[in-house]
Structure formats: structure tokens, C-alpha cells
Amino acid sequence: MKEIVIIGAGFGGLNAAKILAGNKDFNITILDKENHHLFKPLLYQVASAGLNESDIAYPIRSIFAKYKNVKVFKENVVDIDGESKKVITDSKIHQYDYLIIACGAVENYFKNTNWVNFAPPLQKLSHAQHLRNKILNAFEMAEKSKDEEERKKHLTFVIVGGGPTGVELAGAIGEITRITLTKEFRNIDPSLSRIILIEANNTILRSFDKKLIKKALRDLESLGVQVWTNSRVTDISGDYINIANETIKTSTIMWAAGTMANSLAEKINCDKDQMGKILVENDLSLNQFPDVYAVGDIVHFEQNGRVLPGLAPVAMQQGKYAAKVILKREAGKPYKPFKYRDKGQLATIGRSKAIAEIKRFKVSGTLAWITWLFVHILYLTGFKNRMLVMLQWAWSYFTFKKGARIIIDK
Amino acid sequence: MKEIVIIGAGFGGLNAAKILAGNKDFNITILDKENHHLFKPLLYQVASAGLNESDIAYPIRSIFAKYKNVKVFKENVVDIDGESKKVITDSKIHQYDYLIIACGAVENYFKNTNWVNFAPPLQKLSHAQHLRNKILNAFEMAEKSKDEEERKKHLTFVIVGGGPTGVELAGAIGEITRITLTKEFRNIDPSLSRIILIEANNTILRSFDKKLIKKALRDLESLGVQVWTNSRVTDISGDYINIANETIKTSTIMWAAGTMANSLAEKINCDKDQMGKILVENDLSLNQFPDVYAVGDIVHFEQNGRVLPGLAPVAMQQGKYAAKVILKREAGKPYKPFKYRDKGQLATIGRSKAIAEIKRFKVSGTLAWITWLFVHILYLTGFKNRMLVMLQWAWSYFTFKKGARIIIDK
Known part of the structure; x- marks a missing residue:
């Protein structure tokens, strides 16, 4: 053995x-x-109140319950x-x-280790929960604030990093502000929230085809997201972010930069x-x-x-x-070197908004979005999770609501 | 106005x-x-990994979104x-x-305020999450431990308080240990876990009919729960609980005592x-x-x-x-004093195990359990929540699994 x-x-x-x-x-x-396998591609959906933690996480030992030769230790x-x-x-x-x-x-905070305190990352469930708390709390803070500057700060969301995670987060926040929350506040208008996606390079979603990137940019803009390319973060604190010599006041900064x-x-x-x-x-x-x-x-x-x-x-x-x-x-058998078979790439921006590049097949809009939906449901671990995620997406699609808008304070 | x-x-x-x-x-x-209305009667299901947080919580401002005269402040x-x-x-x-x-x-810790650190309560979502982490982690700790005494301690669960919450928690842990986890561990047998329900009075579920209480006791025992009545807690610490002059070594104590x-x-x-x-x-x-x-x-x-x-x-x-x-x-109209119209009472112990007392109608077993299911789904806020809870219960019923077995460490 x-x-x-x-x-x-x-x-x-x-x-x-x-x-x-x-x-x-x-x-x-x-x-x-952790005790669970995490379906990371949907982690941003937990952070943006669309799905529950357990919808995208599955106990590792459950997966191997029937294999007596597999031991799992946390x-x-x-x-x-x-x-x-x-x-x-x-x-x-x-x-x-x-x-x-x-x-x-x-x-990776590129040696600015203290930024983690002000611009949390999104790598595991506790991060997603923390970000969700932060995002939802920002609206609550704005609603109860009497100071206009303060409100503006709470209604400003900055996402650092224009890869798929940053784009998906920015798009999801765009949806929350422009669609989900529009009727629920009395003192603020969430649809006036400023959402800024910061990218140090000259383009977001670098690995995609240029035409698709343009489409994604237009989609982001339609959800109120402004994309700042060639923008390097120089400082981050509890209530501001500096990009080169500019300062933006904000209470919610998210780190998806690398x-x-x-x-x-x-x-x-x-x-x-x-x-x-x-x-x-x-x-x-x-x-x-x-x-x-x-x-x-x-x-x-x-x-x-x-x-x-x-x-x-x-x-x-x-x-x-x-x-x-x-x-x-x-078994003493020969084997070939590893070769990655490119299955293509996908990124989603919001409802009916996505881009997909599968070999020479390049699409955007509803078709790309449906492809994205099916691929993600297909690869999700556990029948129950697949079923629940599908149902919650269907419910969100028809009601324009987000299903997990819960702040869990300690 | x-x-x-x-x-x-x-x-x-x-x-x-x-x-x-x-x-x-x-x-x-x-x-x-909090930002949500919490359906507290099902909080123990979140603590025992059966439901998600957002299944039993609903954003308060969503409920009143269409009423412009209602303001909600967190x-x-x-x-x-x-x-x-x-x-x-x-x-x-x-x-x-x-x-x-x-x-x-x-x-209420009856002035033993430091007990909260070792025997957490179950009053809000963060409590449920904390308890769920504690319960699931206990099995993980036992699985990786090499010390028999240590294992026994991790596989001992003590619930203080024999009211409906305590009974429901004890029953749910009984199900986890006796049904859900049986095949998933290699070094421990979860079905040998000791589950002890401590009650200071001479009976659990005091407000119920005596025959029903007896039924609940048998149901608890069938799930491996031992009920200790007339037992007063004298001390609680990180790895033990004292009941009068007896000491039980345990790493998981839950407080549902008042x-x-x-x-x-x-x-x-x-x-x-x-x-x-x-x-x-x-x-x-x-x-x-x-x-x-x-x-x-x-x-x-x-x-x-x-x-x-x-x-x-x-x-x-x-x-x-x-x-x-x-x-x-x-409106200058007269009104009568408040009068509570008793709708009866319900408590559930586990699958197909419950007791119900509705006026002179007293039942236990499957009928009571189905009554319990319907009443709880009926009163849950939000169509999506009702639908998702029903589905997860159906899934749990047929697969004998718990749907939210996720430890969310910081």
C-alpha cells in the first residue's frame, strides 16, 4: 500500500x-x-448576496464518504x-x-501588507461574508447618515483589479445598486452609487479578445461601473484610496488585484x-x-x-x-508530458451580460450568459447545490432580487 | 402626521x-x-447545519419596500x-x-456572565454560525486526535436547558451523529457520540402534556440523547461542565437555559x-x-x-x-384589553419525530412532525425562503444528509 x-x-x-x-x-x-471544497468561480456571488455560502461549498469528507481508502483531515x-x-x-x-x-x-498585496485591513480580498468563504457585510452595511450607513459627504463616501465602491473576479464583483455591485435596491431606501438613492474598477494595466480582462473586452466595458458602464485603466493604487486607508495623485473617498474597497x-x-x-x-x-x-x-x-x-x-x-x-x-x-507504464487543453474562457458582468471565448467561437450578451450559467452549474459539486443554485438564479432573474442580503454581525 | x-x-x-x-x-x-427579520424558531436548524442563514432571515427594508411611510434604520x-x-x-x-x-x-446566564465564552447561546445568526462551527469542528478534532480521552471529549455534546430550543438542538445533533455522519470518518465513530441534555427542573418541555413529554423523551433517546433532569449546572469551562458534584469532559456546550x-x-x-x-x-x-x-x-x-x-x-x-x-x-374608538388566543404548541425532535398540542388535540410522531413542517413553512417570511426551505427539507429527508455542513473559519 x-x-x-x-x-x-x-x-x-x-x-x-x-x-x-x-x-x-x-x-x-x-x-x-477548511472542511469544504469551495467552488471559487462563484465566490463573488456570495460576496454580492446572490448565493449562500453552502451553495458553493461542499464538505470534503462527504465527497469521499464511500471510499474507505480516503482519509480527510482538517x-x-x-x-x-x-x-x-x-x-x-x-x-x-x-x-x-x-x-x-x-x-x-x-x-497578493505586493508588499503593502496593511492594505488587507482596508481592502479585503476574496479567496474564501469568510472573505465573501466579510465583503457582503461591508457592501450591505455601506447602504445602511448611508441611509442613516445626515452628512452629504459621509453619504457619498458610503455610496462609493472601489474594486481594485480588472481580472474576471474584479469585473464580476463590479458588475454584481452595479446590479445591486441599479436594480435590487432601488425602492428600498428613503434618504438615499442607491442608483447614484459610484462604482469604480481600478486596473493598473491598459485594459481589463487582458486575456480576452479585444472586441469582447469592449463589449464587457459597455456592459459594465450600463450598470454604472466606471473603469479606470492604467491606474496604479498608491495608498489605501479606512476611508480613502489614492490612485497616483488622485484621492477617492470611499468606505468599501475590494482587492482583486492579483x-x-x-x-x-x-x-x-x-x-x-x-x-x-x-x-x-x-x-x-x-x-x-x-x-x-x-x-x-x-x-x-x-x-x-x-x-x-x-x-x-x-x-x-x-x-x-x-x-x-x-x-x-x-504500473511501470510510460506517460506523456502535461498538456493543457484550453476549454476557453468566460466572464459574466450581470444578468444577460457575459462574454465567452471558446476556441474561435466568440460571443457576448445573452448567449454567452446562458453558456456561463450552464458551465457553472455543470461543474458545481453536489446535486443539491446545483438544484439550489439554479433555483436561486431563476428566482433572481424573475424577481430582480438578490437572495442572501443578510448582514451577519458578530 | x-x-x-x-x-x-x-x-x-x-x-x-x-x-x-x-x-x-x-x-x-x-x-x-440587524438588517434582517429573523425566523427564530428555525435558528437551531442553522446551528445544526440543516439550513442556510439567509433561508430564515429576510431584509427588513425589503418587506416594507413599497410602503413609502416606513423608514428602516440599522x-x-x-x-x-x-x-x-x-x-x-x-x-x-x-x-x-x-x-x-x-x-x-x-x-440569561443567571449572573455567571463568563459562561458565555464556553457555552454560547443561540439568539441570532452569528450565534448559529458560531455553534455550527463548534459542532462540526468537534468531529474534525476528534478524527485527527490520537488521544482517546481527547476524542471522547470532542465527541461529547452538552446542551443546557430542556425547553423547545434545547430539545430541538439535542435532537438535531442526535441526527447528525446517528444518521448524517456515520460513513464519513475513518478514525472515529460519530454514532458513539455522547449527547447530554441538562435540565434544572424535573422535566423537559414543561409546558407540554405529560404523555407528550414521555414521547419526546423516548424520541430523544432513540437519537442517542440522554436527558438529565433535576440537574443544576455549577460550573462551565473550556473543556468541562460541572453538574452538582459531577464533571463531564466536553468541548461543545450549548446554552439554551433561559x-x-x-x-x-x-x-x-x-x-x-x-x-x-x-x-x-x-x-x-x-x-x-x-x-x-x-x-x-x-x-x-x-x-x-x-x-x-x-x-x-x-x-x-x-x-x-x-x-x-x-x-x-x-380614531377615538374604544378597544378591549389584550387577550392571547392560544394556538397550541409544537416541538420537533428529528425526522418524523415531533409533538403537537393544539387545544385538546394532542399528537406525536409523523403527524405532529408534518404539522410542524407546515406551520413553520407557512409563517416563514418570503416566498423564496419558503420554497428553498421546503426543498432542502425534502432533500434532507430523502438523502439523510444535512445541507449546510460548512465550517466558516475566519
Whole structure:
């Protein structure tokens, strides 16, 4: 019996474990800080009050309940010893024959570590809940304030980072202000909220086709979002953000500006890029430790001269690949290098507003939006979740409401 | 235009506001610390991972969106001045012609204030989330622990208080341990968990018929819950609870042992009982301030020599009554004293296990459980919530799973 340890049950780790589960030659141990697999592409919907936490999260041990060779531990990994093949956690030491590192990426504040206090990130459920509280509270604060400047500050939402997450967040806030809340306040008009999407580069959604980007920009504007490109954040505080020499007063800043490798990558002695991501061999193994594989967002992998993006499909394919390579190695079979099969990319801006690029097929509007809906429901873990998400989206579509507008104060 | 201020949007305040909303002779101001009305009878289902937070919570301002004469503020009331008719909040002063105090009850630790840190209460959504984290984490801790004593401690759940909340919580944990989690762990057997329901009196569910109580006891036992009556808690700490001279090692203690008036009751100069609840006149007004009414759990009201219990129907009827009395007073019409119309009582223990007492009609088992289901769905606010709760219950019923088994760590 070989011992396989998998660190992280995101898209990479989960898909690796699914390949190995039930195979009687292996014991699989999954280690994760959380008790759930998180469907991160919909995390912004929790932050923007469209879905519940549990709609996009699924208990890891439920997924593997029927596979007796899979153990799941909610533990914090504190160290990895590649020489003696050990993973050290907060509660014990796990010996492995093969290790799959799949603990993903975390928010990157580019050394401005104190900004995290004022511009929270969106990487896990507690972040989404915190952001939702912040966004919904801003309207409550504005409604009860008597000071016009104060109100303006509360009704200004700044999103830093024009990748898919930033765009989706900005679009969702646009919908909340322009559609959902219009009739519910007496002292303020939420539809006058200022929503600003800040991007340091010269365009948002960089990886998309130029025509689609233009479409996304128009869609964002129709929801009241102003996009500021070539804009670099110079300072962030509790009630303002500085962009170069300009200052915007705001009580809600969201950080979607970039990621870097999980700090666990530092614990293993191997080559990394400047974001701390692990430089792997063409079979996703570490050149220093051939029995250690790394998959997903923690990996720096180049294909055709381009680094693979931090997307769910990349992590899923890499997770499956690493697991299959282990099976082939054990069976003494040959295997080919990892090759990412691009399934295309999608981004949604709001109801009936999305862009999709699937090979040469490029669409926007309702068709792209429906594609987006189906792809996301299809890949969501758990029948109940799929059913509930579909129902809540249908309900939101017909009522123009958001279903989870709950502030959970301590 | 008369100004009516309502403190609290629980069952009492909400129902008062619904009577007054849309009446052009009044401006209604609702003040609440939270942004949502909470359907408290199902709060234990959030704590026990059966439902989502937003399934049982509804934004207050959504309920009154179409009534322009209703204003909602998420504010903390800090003082009430009955002489000059003012409610002072953390952000401003609200002048009133009529005031309805409906801010309910809070957990009562009977002066052992530090117990709150070890035995959390269940009064609001953040409490439910905290309890859910605690309950689910206990199994995770047990699974990864190597020490048998430690495991036993993690697999011991103590609920203090044998009223409906305590019974429902104990039953729900019974179901989790005996049904939901049975196949998901490798190192522990959740079905061996010890669940102990502590009650200081000589019986649980005191207000019910003796035969029904017996049935509830058998139902609890069938789910692994042991009921300790005549048991008084003498000490509580992070990993034990003392009952008289006995000590139980446990990492999860829940407090459902009693309530007292919201501390806001202290701010108004009027007669109170020993729980701080307001002694009102027979029309629910305060004898010192005839334009101030108090309704719901903050009120001490005797009928036929018995104090009305802290139940949703009482609060709802009182809220409606107070609002109608104000309308009648303004119209110069006579009105009768408040009289509670007893609709009966219900408690659920688990799937197909409940007791119901509706006038002379006393049932238990599946029929009582179905009654319980329908009553709760009927009274839930919001069509979407009713639909989603029904679906999740149906899903849980057929799959034996709990739908919201998510630990949200900070």
C-alpha cells in the first residue's frame, strides 16, 4: 500500500483524489485547512448576496464518504520535508510515498501588507461574508447618515483589479445598486452609487479578445461601473484610496488585484518564480523531489511560451494528470508530458451580460450568459447545490432580487 | 402626521409595522440592530447545519419596500426618554408620538456572565454560525486526535436547558451523529457520540402534556440523547461542565437555559419583573407612559394567572394588537384589553419525530412532525425562503444528509 498525501482540496487536489479514490493499491490522505471544497468561480456571488455560502461549498469528507481508502483531515500544514517524505501539520506527521501539493494561491498585496485591513480580498468563504457585510452595511450607513459627504463616501465602491473576479464583483455591485435596491431606501438613492474598477494595466480582462473586452466595458458602464485603466493604487486607508495623485473617498474597497503562491510553497526546497509559484517539470513533478507533484494555482507552468492562468480548468486537468502519472509510474507504464487543453474562457458582468471565448467561437450578451450559467452549474459539486443554485438564479432573474442580503454581525 | 417608532423587527415589531404600513396618517420608523427579520424558531436548524442563514432571515427594508411611510434604520438604541418622547440611537435622535418596544429577550446566564465564552447561546445568526462551527469542528478534532480521552471529549455534546430550543438542538445533533455522519470518518465513530441534555427542573418541555413529554423523551433517546433532569449546572469551562458534584469532559456546550429582557428595558422608567421584563397594562401600554407600548418577549403579561410564554405567536398577536390600539386611539374608538388566543404548541425532535398540542388535540410522531413542517413553512417570511426551505427539507429527508455542513473559519 502506497501512501499518497494531497495538500488542498481545491479543484486540483479534489480531482487528483477522485482519480485515486477506490484504487486499492493506495491510501489517500487529504489535508485541508477548511472542511469544504469551495467552488471559487462563484465566490463573488456570495460576496454580492446572490448565493449562500453552502451553495458553493461542499464538505470534503462527504465527497469521499464511500471510499474507505480516503482519509480527510482538517489540518494546517506547517512544513514539508521532501528528503524524508513527511508532511508536518499542526497535529501530526504524515509520511508519504507520493505527495501532491495543491494548496493554491492567496491574495497578493505586493508588499503593502496593511492594505488587507482596508481592502479585503476574496479567496474564501469568510472573505465573501466579510465583503457582503461591508457592501450591505455601506447602504445602511448611508441611509442613516445626515452628512452629504459621509453619504457619498458610503455610496462609493472601489474594486481594485480588472481580472474576471474584479469585473464580476463590479458588475454584481452595479446590479445591486441599479436594480435590487432601488425602492428600498428613503434618504438615499442607491442608483447614484459610484462604482469604480481600478486596473493598473491598459485594459481589463487582458486575456480576452479585444472586441469582447469592449463589449464587457459597455456592459459594465450600463450598470454604472466606471473603469479606470492604467491606474496604479498608491495608498489605501479606512476611508480613502489614492490612485497616483488622485484621492477617492470611499468606505468599501475590494482587492482583486492579483495572487501569489500559498506560503506553503516556501516550505519546500525547489525552484520558484517571483510570485513564489513552483516551477515544475513537464510532468508536474518537482525536479528536486520526483515523488512530489504540484498542481493548480501554486504552479508556474509554461506552455507555448505562455504561463498557464490560474483558472479552475487548469487546476482540474493538472490534478487529474498528476494522479494518473502516479498510477502509471506504479504500473511501470510510460506517460506523456502535461498538456493543457484550453476549454476557453468566460466572464459574466450581470444578468444577460457575459462574454465567452471558446476556441474561435466568440460571443457576448445573452448567449454567452446562458453558456456561463450552464458551465457553472455543470461543474458545481453536489446535486443539491446545483438544484439550489439554479433555483436561486431563476428566482433572481424573475424577481430582480438578490437572495442572501443578510448582514451577519458578530 | 403622527410619528410611530418601533424598536425591533422580530415577530412583535414586524407585525405591528405591517398593520401600520401604508396608513397615511402615520410615519413609521423601524429601528433594529440587524438588517434582517429573523425566523427564530428555525435558528437551531442553522446551528445544526440543516439550513442556510439567509433561508430564515429576510431584509427588513425589503418587506416594507413599497410602503413609502416606513423608514428602516440599522441602528443601536442607546436610550429611551419617555418624558420627552425620544429614542436615542448611536447615530441620531428619533422623536415619537407613539413608541412600540419590541426588542425581545436575550440569553440569561443567571449572573455567571463568563459562561458565555464556553457555552454560547443561540439568539441570532452569528450565534448559529458560531455553534455550527463548534459542532462540526468537534468531529474534525476528534478524527485527527490520537488521544482517546481527547476524542471522547470532542465527541461529547452538552446542551443546557430542556425547553423547545434545547430539545430541538439535542435532537438535531442526535441526527447528525446517528444518521448524517456515520460513513464519513475513518478514525472515529460519530454514532458513539455522547449527547447530554441538562435540565434544572424535573422535566423537559414543561409546558407540554405529560404523555407528550414521555414521547419526546423516548424520541430523544432513540437519537442517542440522554436527558438529565433535576440537574443544576455549577460550573462551565473550556473543556468541562460541572453538574452538582459531577464533571463531564466536553468541548461543545450549548446554552439554551433561559432568557431575560433585552437590556434596553432598563433604559425606560417602568415596572419590571425579576427577569427585567416590562410589566404592562392590559392594553400593553406602560402605566408611566401611556403612549409607549411593549410587545413580545420583553413583556411580562399575565393571563388567567399565568405569564404568557416567550413564543412567536404571543409576540405576533401582541404586535398586531398594539398597532391596532394606536389606530383606534387616533380614531377615538374604544378597544378591549389584550387577550392571547392560544394556538397550541409544537416541538420537533428529528425526522418524523415531533409533538403537537393544539387545544385538546394532542399528537406525536409523523403527524405532529408534518404539522410542524407546515406551520413553520407557512409563517416563514418570503416566498423564496419558503420554497428553498421546503426543498432542502425534502432533500434532507430523502438523502439523510444535512445541507449546510460548512465550517466558516475566519
